[in-house]
Amino acid sequence: MATEIRLEKLRREFGPTIAVNDISITFPSSSVTCLLGPSGCGKTTLMRMIAGLQEPTSGEIYFGDQRVTELTPSERKIGMVFQYPVVYQGMTLFETVELPLKGERGLSKKERQARVTSTLESLDLQDVARVPVDQLDNATKQKAAVARAVSRQPKIILFDEPITNVDVSAKLQLKRALKGLVRQHAQTIIYVTHDQTEAMTLADEIALMDSGKIIQRGQPREIYNNPNARFGGWFLGNPGMNFVDYPVERVDGEPLLREPLFARPTKVSGLNGDANVVVGIRPERMRVYGEPTANAVEGTVIRRSVVVGGQHLLTIQIGDVIVKAKALHTQSYEPGEIIYTEFPLEHVCLFAEDGTRLNTQLSAS
Amino acid sequence: MNIVEFKNVSKKFGRTVIADDMDMTIRERSFSVIFGAPATGKSTLLRLITGLERPERGDILLRGENVRGVKPGDRNIGYVPQSFALYPHYKVKANIGYPLKLMGVSNDEIKPIVERTAEQLKIGHLLEKMPDQCSGGEKQRVAIARGIVKKTEIFILDDPLTGLDFKLREQLFDDLRQMQLDLSATFIYTTSDTLEALMLAEDIHVFDSGKIIEFGELEDIYSNPQHVRTMALLGYPEANILKGQLANGQCETPLLTFPANTNGANGDVFVALRPQHVSINPHTTDGMITMPAEITLIEDLGGELLVYLDAQDTFLEAVVNHGEAEDLTEGQAQIGILPHDLTIYAAESNTHIGQGVD
Numbered sequence: 001m002a003t004e005i006r007l008e009k010l011r012r013e014f015g016p017t018i019a020v021n022d023i024s025i026t027f028p029s030s031s032v033t034c035l036l037g038p039s040g041c042g043k044t045t046l047m048r049m050i051a052g053l054q055e056p057t058s059g060e061i062y063f064g065d066q067r068v069t070e071l072t073p074s075e076r077k078i079g080m081v082f083q084y085p086v087v088y089q090g091m092t093l094f095e096t097v098e099l100p101l102k103g104e105r106g107l108s109k110k111e112r113q114a115r116v117t118s119t120l121e122s123l124d125l126q127d128v129a130r131v132p133v134d135q136l137d138n139a140t141k142q143k144a145a146v147a148r149a150v151s152r153q154p155k156i157i158l159f160d161e162p163i164t165n166v167d168v169s170a171k172l173q174l175k176r177a178l179k180g181l182v183r184q185h186a187q188t189i190i191y192v193t194h195d196q197t198e199a200m201t202l203a204d205e206i207a208l209m210d211s212g213k214i215i216q217r218g219q220p221r222e223i224y225n226n227p228n229a230r231f232g233g234w235f236l237g238n239p240g241m242n243f244v245d246y247p248v249e250r251v252d253g254e255p256l257l258r259e260p261l262f263a264r265p266t267k268v269s270g271l272n273g274d275a276n277v278v279v280g281i282r283p284e285r286m287r288v289y290g291e292p293t294a295n296a297v298e299g300t301v302i303r304r305s306v307v308v309g310g311q312h313l314l315t316i317q318i319g320d321v322i323v324k325a326k327a328l329h330t331q332s333y334e335p336g337e338i339i340y341t342e343f344p345l346e347h348v349c350l351f352a353e354d355g356t357r358l359n360t361q362l363s364a365s
Numbered sequence: 366m367n368i369v370e371f372k373n374v375s376k377k378f379g380r381t382v383i384a385d386d387m388d389m390t391i392r393e394r395s396f397s398v399i400f401g402a403p404a405t406g407k408s409t410l411l412r413l414i415t416g417l418e419r420p421e422r423g424d425i426l427l428r429g430e431n432v433r434g435v436k437p438g439d440r441n442i443g444y445v446p447q448s449f450a451l452y453p454h455y456k457v458k459a460n461i462g463y464p465l466k467l468m469g470v471s472n473d474e475i476k477p478i479v480e481r482t483a484e485q486l487k488i489g490h491l492l493e494k495m496p497d498q499c500s501g502g503e504k505q506r507v508a509i510a511r512g513i514v515k516k517t518e519i520f521i522l523d524d525p526l527t528g529l530d531f532k533l534r535e536q537l538f539d540d541l542r543q544m545q546l547d548l549s550a551t552f553i554y555t556t557s558d559t560l561e562a563l564m565l566a567e568d569i570h571v572f573d574s575g576k577i578i579e580f581g582e583l584e585d586i587y588s589n590p591q592h593v594r595t596m597a598l599l600g601y602p603e604a605n606i607l608k609g610q611l612a613n614g615q616c617e618t619p620l621l622t623f624p625a626n627t628n629g630a631n632g633d634v635f636v637a638l639r640p641q642h643v644s645i646n647p648h649t650t651d652g653m654i655t656m657p658a659e660i661t662l663i664e665d666l667g668g669e670l671l672v673y674l675d676a677q678d679t680f681l682e683a684v685v686n687h688g689e690a691e692d693l694t695e696g697q698a699q700i701g702i703l704p705h706d707l708t709i710y711a712a713e714s715n716t717h718i719g720q721g722v723d
Contacts, residue, residue: 038530176662194530200665237667239535284668306563306587308601308669309641309684
């Protein structure tokens, strides 16, 4: 019953600003795609065009084989959940979910009420079914909005940052409800968020957006481990990747990376031309030691902070390069201390100076 | 030297107590974070320092001098408010220079100061723009620049990164710390965000129920919290707190019972367990208390996984490094806890009384 969504050269301009820049992409049916990116990247505009709430400047939108570019939002028959849940004063939760079903032809009252009941149960809302919606907390209101969208059994559901305005304490129950929902894979879901954790947790695929373009699209771990541009390395991760502008030496035409980060000369295969590179590595992929160790280079701890799970985030100066590495809190390296850092070659990503990923292999020579 | 001191300060709004006979000392040239739950009055504390609010009782000392009766304008403090209200009809450079203009500094003198401050905050290219031509993150930098443009050595920043994207905040963490070092000034900074407090603070002041319940260097306070609220608030993810009873050297909670060293204390207690001390499907269980638990949700932070557990109706949060747990899935699991990772607080006083014993 789900259906794929296909965009062809979809574009939206606002005056001189190009919010969405000729995006062509297919969101596969029965899967969850998160549109992830910073404020102003165009993700909400893209979603509003799919919903029919924003007219494209040019380009086409298809749901399956049907061209929907000029259809109104209601003609598109999709479910939507927004940042702020819509609340009808005085109506109970049950009535709120039932209301949009009343317009559906061929659905008897009995069938309608059975459908509401089963939807509420699937979201664990049965106990508050008779409570007026305006008396519910924000997370439950938002679950009610999800129930409304789901109960009409649309083929497509769009979520626009549904968790952003929910209290921290209630976020978890909403996340669980959403994860339970998306796991059923009954619909094609597009989920807009700026929160990388939400995207990494809920998505089958992430479409990473910046400046009106989709930079990379793939499974969350694939994008995390193998960003195709600096942007993905920077945006995902907490903190994101280290990037170091790095000189490439050529010995007999063979490109080599040397100190300060590489203890042994490191061959770069697949690197053409004579340009320098940008070395990228995630802070949790570096290894730090208190003693000189093979393949590790000497550096000085210049700062230390406590981060997630009590780990230490060390800011390390190696030669004239400054990088950040995560270390277990049991490895207590003090600011000012000399330590030894290894950059495991399998975790080093090389980028061109313009930020694109280089298809290269590193090996110790 | 202490650059700011509160002595027995009390402040109320109607029935709401903000400060209750409160003491606080801020070290000169420190990056001091006042950390507490949202909407507990942290902004009011800052306004007491700047003189925009007056205490009902008690004394506030600035640079060693009692400032009772000293007007806000004469306290010489840089201030970055929470909402970055920029003047929409002024260019960015005029917004940044505004506090200097108020002080009667001439335009010729203002120009280089504004340019230097803008460079520090990497917004030199925005000076000729209007605020509505700037993004949210840029506006925030402009507001910070306006707050630090004054020549002074005390700067107050009232939760200035709230509402910004995580990535923008991440960049500003580094910039703010560097700025404080460059200015060699005291930064007094409020936040209710744990990661922000951990990333920024050199000294931390934990504010709860109208008092500073604990203060000192961040890592000391994090490693050894003496108050259960500090343990509960200061850590990401937050510590698990269980209710329990202590009798005859044994501590009992609904989840587990373990031997405890509390110097003979007995009675109702809170038992705290940091999320990084919950092992999931541990390779070795030596010395551990183990039990089955259901993993109800796994959140992927990239480098780490947050794991939500239901252990016999006790909810626990755990954090594991991604590399160690690539095959972890939701469903049944075994968890292990080392007793020495369990910290015990007296329920009556909320203060630390001991640890579990392996």
